[in-house]
Amino acid sequence: MTDIGGFQDHVARIDLSEGSVDYEPIDDEDARKYIGARGLGVKYVFEQGPDVDPLGPDNLLAFMNGPLSGTQTTMSGRIAVCTKSPLTGTVTDSHHGGWSGARLKWAGFDGLLVEGEADEPVYAYIEDGEVELRDASHLWGEGFHDTRDAIEEEVDGAYGKNLSIMGIGPGGENGVKYACIMNEDDRASGRGGTGCVMGSKNLKAIVVKSGTKMPKPADKETFMEGHQQAMQAIQESEVTAPNEGGLSMYGTNVLMNIGEEMDGLPTKNGRYTSTESMRDAEGVDIDAERVSGENVRENILVDEPTCHSCPVACKKEVEVTAMHKGEEMNVRTESYEYESAYALGPNSGHTERDDIALMIDRCNDMGVDTIDTGNMLAMAMEMTEEGKLEDEGGLDWGDSETMIEMIERIARREDDLADLLAEGPKRVADRKDAHENSLAVKGQTIAAYDPRCMKGMGIGYATSNRGACHLRGYTPAAEILGIPEKVDPYEYEGKGELTAQFQDLHAISDSFDICKFNAFAEGIEEYVTQYNGMTGRDVTEDELLEAGERIYNLERYYNNLVGFDGSDDSLPERFLEDGIPGQGASEGEYCELEEMKEEYYDHRGWVDGVVPDEKLDDLGIDIGPGTGVSAGDSAAPADD
DSSP states (O other): OOOOTTOOOOEEEEETTTTEEEEEOOOHHHHHHHOSHHHHHHHHHHHHOTTSOTTSTTSOEEEEOOTTTTSSSTTOOOEEEEEEOTTTSSEEEEEEOSSHHHHHHHTTOSEEEEESOOSSOEEEEEETTEEEEEEOTTTTTOOHHHHHHHHHHHTTOOBTTTEEEEEOOHHHHTTOTTBOEEETTSOEEOSSSHHHHHHHTTEEEEEEEOOOOOOOOSSHHHHHHHHHHHHHHHHHOTTTOTTTSHHHHHGGGGHHHHHHHTTOSOBTTTTBSSHHHHHHHHOOOOOGGGGSHHHHHHHTEEEOOOOTTOSSOOOBEEEEEEEETTEEEEEEESBOOHHHHHHHTGGGTOOOHHHHHHHHHHHHHHTBOHHHHHHHHHHHHHHHHTTTTTTTOOOOTTOHHHHHHHHHHHHHTOSHHHHHHTTOHHHHHHHHTOGGGOOEETTEEOOSOOTTTOHHHHHHHHHOTTSSOSSSSOTHHHHTSOSSSOOOTTOOTTHHHHHHHHHHHHHHHHHHTOOGGGGGTOOHHHHHHHHHHHHOOOOOHHHHHHHHHHHHHHHHHHHHHHTOOGGGSOOOGGGSTTSOOOOGGGTTOOOOHHHHHHHHHHHHTOBTTBOOHHHHHHTTOOOSSOOOOOTTOSSOOOOO
């Protein structure tokens, strides 16, 4: 057990095969070494065994909050979902905002550890430190939005007041490898197929009912000092300042026009680095400005809700009425995000703003990740053009009407094309000899940052422990926004070390669990002061950074035991030399991946992408068999 402040010292271990719930405390040493949320969640998943089948009953699905979750700490409304990914085969963690993480803490829990497989669909109801498994057969097959409304009526609670839900749609039920977990605010644990794992367990939803019971800091004076520092930094930042900063005014989609102007916006499955380049080359009517945060705010914005304890309010709720197949459709949704708009828009060859809103809403209702869904559709469009989907029918570039329909078809696996695309990029590439059409790393597709323009994202995608991801180490903070200082986006030297530093810092914030957007204003000083104040500990900046490094290395160690090494730290060929060069401001640019990998591994102390045993010892990672690799080895051993 632990007496560290911020913890409830209460975890539920739910065995769906047995229909049983047991309760256990948090191990004190683990809480000190791995902080919470992401760190502790990955530790639990590791202990379950790296060799588990991602869709088997032994795979653990861990819903974890951290010592700062649900507290007065700014932007502390996050929760981590950790598991072995059915999309990538790696360990993964996927986070969402809103209120469900805070309410889980207020209901008396640090985490829910779910294993097994229920005989029939169930949902877990959480209240006052207890978990009850309830029948969900009547909800199976329903979209997430109808599921949410039905549960709200059943449990006599009210969203926005005392009730939260984390659940899946048909995508998770039908084993779409990039299915996500949604909450009532259309926030998603989107990446890695966490919803697919949840569906394999016949678990439709996690329902949390609680009042507002924020934990009190162990050292109030220190906490308030850190809290005031953080608030001042947020208010003074050009990015986060409430009602003034770019993120507060336009949401994440503030980056659409910026990425376009830099020629760093992957377009038409990454063939181009901006919509302007595509327009000039092909003479098509496409323009990123139409789907930008500025355009959204001016034309379709209807509300600006926020997550627990967040003054920034980056969530932009939109409403559109659009004609689809001769039918007028009205949609209101919170989640018109940059990544979603990129993948379902420019990267799929169109910029139909209102159609994208329909697609986002349908992805949310069906419970599939907007990034991987959009990128899978773009991959299918390119494969169609090359004659690789003749048997399945294919999909034309920029066909937004068919894209809207395809989302539900994929979620329900309604036909041959949908069934194929539901398997994710790696399996599609293997089956159709289409690896050159995939924008994936370790089986997960890239986000809206072109590595021919932002070289830090190149090494970031390649070395992310959960597959291509912008949120493992957000180097665009430095490459675009100059945070903590401006670096040249086209320069590759120094990006290996910079990326590792961002990765470790984000491992800390993910384990607190607070929003990464605070890093646009806050730094390690504010992190340490708030953490020490809440927990009553007295860690130094170096000690906290070492904890972030430990978490990142634990994840890499897990992946090494699964069979991943430096050969998997790769990028799609079109971003590398002899691929497709950047255009416009990025004209002629490629991503110098091998040079950055050498610098990155040297900084990490890894051997060809493998954590040597000496590194594990140095960081106090004392679980598992070790990798068997020495720091003196020149390369990782071949797989047996």
